[in-house]
Amino acid sequence: MTKTISAIALFAATIAFAGAQSTSQSEWPVYGGQPAQDHYSPLARINRTNVKNLQVAWTYDTGEKGVFQPSPIIVGSVLYSYTPSQKVIALDATTGKLLWKFDSGIAGTQPARALAYWSDGTSARILAGVMNYLYALDAKTGQPIPSFGENGRVDLREGLGRDPATVSIALTSPGIVYKDLIIVGGRDPETLPCPPGDIRAYDVRTGALRWSFHTIPHPGEYGYDSWPKDAWKRSGAANNWAGMALDAKRGIVYVPTGSAAFDFYGGDRLGDDLFANTLLALDADTGKRLWHFQAVRHDLWDRDFPSPPALVTVEHQGEKIDAVAQTTKQGWIYLFNRVDGQPVFPVEYKRYPASTVPGEVTAAMQPLPTMPAPYARQALTEDMLTRRTPQAHAWAVKEFRTFRSAGQFVPFSLDKPTIVFPGYDGGAEWGGPAVDPDTGIIYVNANEMAWLGGLEENKSSGASGSGLYQQQCSICHGDDRRGSPPAFPSLVDIGKSLTIDQTRDTIRQGKGRMPSFPAFSDEQLDALIRYLQTGHDDKTELKSESGSSTETEKYNFTGYRKFLDPDGYPAIAPPWGTLSAIDLNTGKYVWKIPFGEYPELAAKGMKNTGSENYGGPVVTAGGLLFIGATNFDKQMHAYDKATGKLLWRATLPFSGNATPATYEVNGRQYVVIAAGGKDPRLPIGGVYVAFALPK
Known part of the structure; x- marks a missing residue:
């Protein structure tokens, strides 16, 4: 169903939409700012000199609570986004006033991180994921467009080679628009049964399926022999849940994929398992594979590619290279020539231990980039344990000696827990990096938490x-x-x-x-x-x-467990979260700082510890890096992008676990973020907060 729209609200929406027919540098019309996913804005009205004067320009309270991670898109003077229950909203981007709201009647329970926008110059539509459906809405009114799919929506459970009634899939990250196509992935379960993670392109006008790429190959397709026979009928996932990037000029879409199901035991999917844990370069018109890079062969550690890649042009060894940068949970950045997939910095294949679990066969070698250096620590040793208090340290040492901790790609065993560091949530996560196209510097926020993993016989x-x-x-x-x-x-x-x-x-x-x-x-x-x-x-x-x-499954995963001390703090020494600036031209670090705090520890003098953080940064021509993300201190931050110096911060009503957006209307620049909170021990909500300089 749809919310009734008053005549006044509809008139306001029509006026606002009049300026939203074509996109410009003052807008933020795509998740990540633009299809390149660089999180960059050329706006500079807010800059190093005046950012200290930022103040709240408007707020919009959705009146809901739930998972709230959206990054709004802004076209003209209209902001489009979600509520926590996945109602789609349009706001006046200068006042936060509601223009329209679409309620599908489905209670959204999954993260919804952004929408997609398409226009042919005379009409425009919003393409919105609500659980397993892709809706096409009139951008002016919020009404479903009946000619798209079936009564305005496409059911993403269909066409995956499974009974749709038994399939779980949700469009948590938006599709990417190319010409008259909307290209989508989806979030799949991490246990079986699970659908395959096919990448699909739908006609943006009709909802008809135009092409599909099988991430678990069918007979005769490239990579089929990297799985057991007919694995596509039983295995699942290898899906794109994190989003994509697009080189619109070349017509190439870059698609990072996650691990195959089941995540932690692969005795039923022996082989490298292409195209799981892979960066795919596909012809956006046809879905044809152009090149690929598999970062984790036969993944047993849930090492998904966690975010969309970012496109950037770098100067390397005297040559300008159009490149694609991909962050990882492990703390590495891979950088490739975006045309042919050749690594800009060498990638070395290293040997790792074999599994001791019956029926499991690990990949003998895994690829690691030689540069840049990792932005997260790679192995946990006893001298890295917490010293927050003597008691916490003694407890951590005792526990640590019962674990196995030997760095990356150590297979789980049946006898003792194995340290996974960085943990299952990174390193980098779904917020994605920001890249300054003028300098080639990439900005990455990361978690540094130790987790445990193991297997037991089922x-x-x-x-x-x-x-x-x-x-x-x-x-x-x-x-x-x-x-x-x-x-x-x-x-x-x-x-x-x-x-x-x-x-x-x-x-x-x-x-x-x-x-x-x-x-x-x-x-x-x-x-x-x-x-x-x-x-x-x-x-x-x-x-x-x-x-x-x-x-x-023959073996069960013993469960996701953080290595926390008895008081609930990380059992390792800080930093527990970081923010890094890395020059992709050279692979060298520009700066790196702890990112986030625990307010109660800071009050006792334990500051700059870093903390878990979700949601990415935005970089601007005004010399600034904007980011919320930190879980516990509820801060919105502005840093000097050249030095990492904190120039401004403001306290949000809830933690801003989302990527902000910046835009300009009538000569005034705004920065907006969704604040909803993440930690269930703290209050949660669903509020948009926009900042601007005083008029």
Whole structure:
């Protein structure tokens, strides 16, 4: 359904839209600023000299709470974005006044990071993902366009070689527009069953499928022999959840992909598993592969490419090179010639240990760039443990000696936990980097957290509630249901906080980082909920055919677990988050600083520790780097892009875990960010805050 629009609001929307027919340098019309995904703006009205005078220009409170990570797009004087429940909104970009709101009637439970905009010069439409649907909305009114797909939407569950009713997919990052195409990926589950991560292009006018690229190759396609026979029928993921970049002049779309399902045990997908963990360069007109680079062969560590790549021109060894830069969770940056895929800096293949888990065969070698140096530490040693207090240090040392910590690409074992550092959330994450096209400097914010991982033999039957839990839920909530709060909540005593119906809805629809699980039969879901409520299986096992919709792995992941001290702080020494500036012409660092604080520790004198951070930076011709991102201090920051000096900051109503946008209307420059909060221990909301200089 759609929200009723008043005559006054519709008139205001029409007037605002009149200036939104063509994009210019004053706008922010694409996720990441422009298709190159460089997060760069040529605006300079706000600069090093006057940024200290920034003040709040307007706010818009969505009145909702939930996962809130959108980066708005701005065309003309209209700002388009989402609410936490994935309602699509259009605001007056100078006042924050609501122009229209589209409510699909679907309660969005997944992250929604941006929209896409298309115009032929006479009409324009917003292309919006709402869970598993891609909608085309009239940019002027917010009404669905009936001629697109079926009544204004395309169901992304269809056409993946699976029963659509059992498929979980959500468009969390926006598609990218090229000519009359909208090219999309999608977020898939990290356990089986799971759809393949096909990259698909739809006609922006009709919603018809124009081309599809199989990231798990079909017979006769390049890379088919890097998987077991007919793996595309059973394996899943290798999907683009992070977004894409586009070289519109050359007609090349750059698509980073994630790991294959199941993430942490690959005995059923032996081989390198192309095109998982791969940067793909595709012909944007046809979907034909032009070149590729696989950064992690046979991934067992959830080392997705976490963000869209950024396009930049660098000068290297006296030659100008049109390049594509890709950040990683590991803390590395890969830089390639964007035409032929040749690395700008050498990539070396190094040997790593074999797996000791029966049935697993790890890749013998993995590729590492020789430059730039990593922006996150690569191995955790005992001398790097926390010294926040003597007690915390003693605890960390005792625990650390029970782990295996040997750096990158160490396969998980069955005997003891393995340190993953940087952790599953990076290094870099989905916010993406910013690149200054004038200097070739890339700006990357990163996490430096240690996590644990391990495998255990799956002794549960898929024909029981506990077996279903181990197959589908333990990857996040642990084999003991205790999770790793706050990111992965405990499910022990879940009946005290959620009713049976609420639990059922959450499993069916997903929530936040949790995908939906439509493949469960009603009988399976009832059995799983009984197990979650009681911690025990019902005496009556499920019928064998009831388990046919879920896959049974030989080994379970023991769960995502941060290495935290007893007080809930990182059990390693700071920095726990960083912000780096790296010259891509030379591969050398310009500056690097801790990024973020814990307010309660800062009050006790423990400042500049860095903290976890989500959401990327924006760089401008005014000499500034704008970024929110930090989880706990709720700060919006402006840094001198040349030195890393903090020039201005403001406290947001909630942490700004999103990438900001900057734009200009009527000669006034604005910087806007979505503030919603991330840590469930702290207040959450859904507010847009725009800053500008005083009039």
